[in-house]
Amino acid sequence: MADKENKCSLIAGPMRGLCEEDARRRAGGDSSTGGGITDGASDNVRDFAESIIKKINALVAPKDAWAPKSADSALYEPFLWLGQHLAVAIFACVVVVCGLTAWQGAPRLRQMGASTGWTLAAVAGMATVPGAVMMLNKAVSTAFTAAFDSNEATLFKAILHDLQHGADKDVPLAKLLTVSALVVALAPATLVFITRNLGILAFVCMAPLVLASLARGGDTTAVKTWAMRLLGLMFCPFALLLVSPFVTLAHGSLVVDTVLLLAADALMLRMIFHGIPxxxxxxxxxxxxxxxxxxxxxxxxxxxxxxxxDVYEQENTPHRRRTVNTPGRAVHQDRGVLLAAYGVRQPKRPGRFTAESAIARRREQTADSRSTARTAARRSRSAASPPAPGGSSTP
Structure with a gap:
């Protein structure tokens, strides 16, 4: 016992206490704790991983957002004032136009009635946006947390389980890869936290301007685009649930869990910047x-x-295939939708075919031209050839 205490005295820091405790257990013949310092280190690794997972959950789906909670917020009130006055101004313009063209009769009366109803709906909806977004954000956070805490087949639960009962639980490299992946996942989680909160704040503040476009007569294109972008930002944490069906394929492997974690991070970032795949x-x-x-x-x-x-894709930049909208192009299209809701037509650049579509279309045109040439040649030969002898003649 003295030799072991002397050996432990050579260790500095908090590990000295673990060494002395392990020595006392070995001297007392206590084997109920298993491997002593080895099991203690394994528990410490699992506790560290669990703390990182809790931090990732708090960053990805926080309960509180930076967006204003009510319409009387100092940040939201100027936008609400601007949106309401803009809706009233648009409605006044519609009334003037309908009055100047009243000789057209019923169509102008219907337009003025639709504009009146949509203006009232827009003004009422402007004041409810902050509260509705805040309630939806809390609902998404609660559902995300409940899904990850209740279901054992989710990715984080599988990682915690495999750290104790996995096939490679005794391999230090596997544990190192898993913990390293969790630490690296903090960076995408932080980026998602900042992007989601700033995006939700921007979309909430922009809500009065978007809803004011309804006063023109019920053009909901801009409102639908705004709502889809906002919902995409709010529901992006559920991208982590998309890899849950593949968790059962891991069969207790920490390395496969690490690959799934990195894939989930990449999918979540893609949904943030490019929308739902x-x-x-x-x-x-x-x-x-x-x-x-x-x-x-x-x-x-x-x-x-x-x-x-067969569908030929239209593209503004030739010789480069594009499957999803880039952030810049998406912002340009959203701006065009909002301006069109107010009656301002944004000039569009002429579209061009992609290289693949142009090649396929050229091949089909060549095949059609060849078949047309064969048909024309066949008809000319049949017209130039004399009738067969002995054939019946018509009277």
């Missing part, structure tokens, strides 16, 4: 190509072509 057209075109290559049945070809027809 939509792979439907790509999957449909892939299924059509698979069927066309595997069978020669015309009925099957007709079915897959009806389900996935």
């Amino acid at each position: 939509y792979f439907g057209p790509q999957i449909a075109r892939g299924a059509r190509t698979f069927v066309e290559r595997r069978t020669d049945n015309r009925a099957a070809h007709a079915v897959v072509r009806a389900g996935a027809p």
